[in-house]
Amino acid sequence: EAQVTQNPRYLITVTGKKLTVTCSQNMNHEYMSWYRQDPGLGLRQIYYSMNVEVTDKGDVPEGYKVSRKEKRNFPLILESPSPNQTSLYFCASSPHASEKLFFGSGTQLSVL
Amino acid sequence: QKEVEQDPGPLSVPEGAIVSLNCTYSNSAFQYFMWYRQYSRKGPELLMYTYSSGNKEDGRFTAQVDKSSKYISLFIRDSQPSDSATYLCAMSPPGGLTGGGNKLTFGTGTQLKVEL
Numbered sequence: 671e672a673q674v675t676q677n678p679r680y681l682i683t684v685t686g687k688k689l690t691v692t693c694s695q696n697m698n699h700e701y702m703s704w705y706r707q708d709p710g711l712g713l714r715q716i717y718y719s720m721n722v723e724v725t726d727k728g729d730v731p732e733g734y735k736v737s738r739k740e741k742r743n744f745p746l747i748l749e750s751p752s753p754n755q756t757s758l759y760f761c762a763s764s765p766h767a768s769e770k771l772f773f774g775s776g777t778q779l780s781v782l
Numbered sequence: 783q784k785e786v787e788q789d790p791g792p793l794s795v796p797e798g799a800i801v802s803l804n805c806t807y808s809n810s811a812f813q814y815f816m817w818y819r820q821y822s823r824k825g826p827e828l829l830m831y832t833y834s835s836g837n838k839e840d841g842r843f844t845a846q847v848d849k850s851s852k853y854i855s856l857f858i859r860d861s862q863p864s865d866s867a868t869y870l871c872a873m874s875p876p877g878g879l880t881g882g883g884n885k886l887t888f889g890t891g892t893q894l895k896v897e898l
Contacts, residue, residue: 674825701879712890721880760825760826764880767878767880769814769816769831770828770831771879771886778823
């Protein structure tokens with residue numbers, strides 16, 4: 671089944687404890703992106719990747735890191751999480767020259 | 783001012799009603815218009831995809847784009863309780879996410895509840 675898989679689905683952590691949210695897609699898509707979704711603010715792009723080893727900042731990149739060593743994987747790293755990073759996070763992918771995004775099921779992160 | 787404006791709702795309608803969801807936008811470069819449906823605790827899924835002005839129909843759903851007014855709509859006919867979800871409009875310039883634009887610009891979503 672074609673899908674974008676994120677793990678974990680739910681995560682509670684404490685301020686300053688490094689964490690990684692994994693994202694994997696099995697559709698051979700070039701483009702991958704991370705979004706956070708907050709009430710009243712909608713979906714905001716954190717980082718995106720046009721292809722392997724090509725990443726760039728989105729609208730709200732502060733406090734996040736990403737890497738794209740393989741086409742299928744695009745992990746999101748929070749080196750020192752803070753409470754304002756409590757949010758619902760989505761990974762998404764898209765095939766080359768397409769505007770259509772395919773989303774994962776989301777990761778609900780709470781930073782205490 | 784946001785690039786894309788969408789009434790957040792919530793919108794509550796009886797089963798069988800015709801629903802109209804709308805977005806306005808300010809960027810005239812947008813050429814591709816999408817509607818995503820997001821159920822509670824799930825990721826958004828693509829529902830409708832249109833290019834430039836005009837209408838597109840898919841079953842009970844009709845997407846309408848008026849580029850001259852910078853206004854898009856999604857109509858749902860014979861609404862069902864299973865249509866209860868948040869509907870997000872999204873837009874993009876031409877060229878795809880790996881070409882003309884690196885992201886979709888989303889509205890904040892309209893929460894719809896269809897009651898029995």
